[in-house]
Amino acid sequence: QVQLQQSGPGLVKPSQTLSLTCAVSDVSINNYLYYWSWIRQHPGKGLEWIGYSHYSGATYYSPSLRSRATIFLDTSTNQFSLELRSVTAADAAVYYCAREKGGARGGYYLDSWGQGTLVTVSS
Amino acid sequence: EVVMTQSPATLSVSPGERATVSCRASQNVGSNLAWYQQKRGQAPRLLIHDASTRATGIPARFSGSGSGTEFTLTISSLQSEDFAFYYCQQYNNWPPWTFGQGTEVEIK
Numbered sequence A: 001q002v003q004l005q006q007s008g009p010g011l012v013k014p015s016q017t018l019s020l021t022c023a024v025s026d027v028s029i030n031n032y033l034y035y036w037s038w039i040r041q042h043p044g045k046g047l048e049w050i051g052y053s054h055y056s057g058a059t060y061y062s063p064s065l066r067s068r069a070t071i072f073l074d075t076s077t078n079q080f081s082l083e084l085r086s087v088t089a090a091d092a093a094v095y096y097c098a099r100e101k102g103g104a105r106g107g108y109y110l111d112s113w114g115q116g117t118l119v120t121v122s123s
Numbered sequence B: 001e002v003v004m005t006q007s008p009a010t011l012s013v014s015p016g017e018r019a020t021v022s023c024r025a026s027q028n029v030g031s032n033l034a035w036y037q038q039k040r041g042q043a044p045r046l047l048i049h050d051a052s053t054r055a056t057g058i059p060a061r062f063s064g065s066g067s068g069t070e071f072t073l074t075i076s077s078l079q080s081e082d083f084a085f086y087y088c089q090q091y092n093n094w095p096p097w098t099f100g101q102g103t104e105v106e107i108k
Helices: none
Strands: A003-007 A018-025 A034-041 A047-053 A059-061 A069-074 A079-084 A093-102 A108-113 A117-121 B004-007 B010-013 B019-025 B033-038 B045-049 B062-067 B070-075 B085-090 B103-107
Touching: A003 A093, A003 A108, A018 A034, A018 A093, A018 A117, A034 A069, A034 A108, A047 A069, A047 A079, A047 A093, A059 A069, A079 A093, A108 B033, A108 B045, B004 B085, B010 B019, B019 B033, B019 B085, B019 B103, B033 B062, B045 B062, B070 B085
Parallel strands: B010 B103
Antiparallel strands: A003 A018, A018 A079, A034 A047, A034 A093, A047 A059, A069 A079, A093 A108, A093 A117, B004 B019, B019 B070, B033 B045, B033 B085, B062 B070, B085 B103
C-alpha cells in the first residue's frame, strides 16, 4: 500500500515561493505506471488540480498556474516536490500530493493522497 | 476545460436510507470519471474509478454508473461513517483534470 507523507512550511510570505515535498513509500516514483500530482483546496471550497510530473519527464500544469508552478521528481530520495512562485493571499489553501494511476480507457485518476498541508500566506 | 457540475449541493439523508449524487460533464468524458469521499479535516479518498469500478477496500454499498456526460454515485444504505463530502472528477480530456464542486451528504 503506497504511502505519501507531506512536509514543508505552513506559512509563506507574499511574493515568496511556496515549497512542499511529498515522500513516497512502497513504490518507486520512477515506475512508469504512475504520475505524481499536486492538488489544492481553498478553505471551504472544492478541489483544484495543479499539475503532474512523470518519470519520463512529462509534465502538465493547470493553465491558471502554469507560469508559477513547477513539480520536481527526486528519484534519489523517492520524493517529489511542488514550487509555487510569487504567492499571494489567493494561494492560501490546503495542498495535497497524490499518485495518479491510469484508467482502463486512458486518463489518470488519483488513487492515493498525502495527508494535506495547510498553507497560509502572510507577512 | 471540462466543467463538472454536481447536484445537489447538500443531501440530507437518514441512516439506512439510499443516497444518490449526480454529476454532469460539460462535454463527453466517456467512462473516465472518478468519485472521491472527503471527511472534514481529511484528505479525499478514492471510491470509484472508470465510472463504475470500486477502488480497493471500498464497500459494496457504494456504486457508480453513467457514461458520456451524466454520472451517478449511489450509496445503497447510508452508514454513520458515510456522512461526508463527495466529489466527481473527470480524467478523459487532456489535462487539466477537473472536479465537481462537491456534494455534502448530511444526517437528516
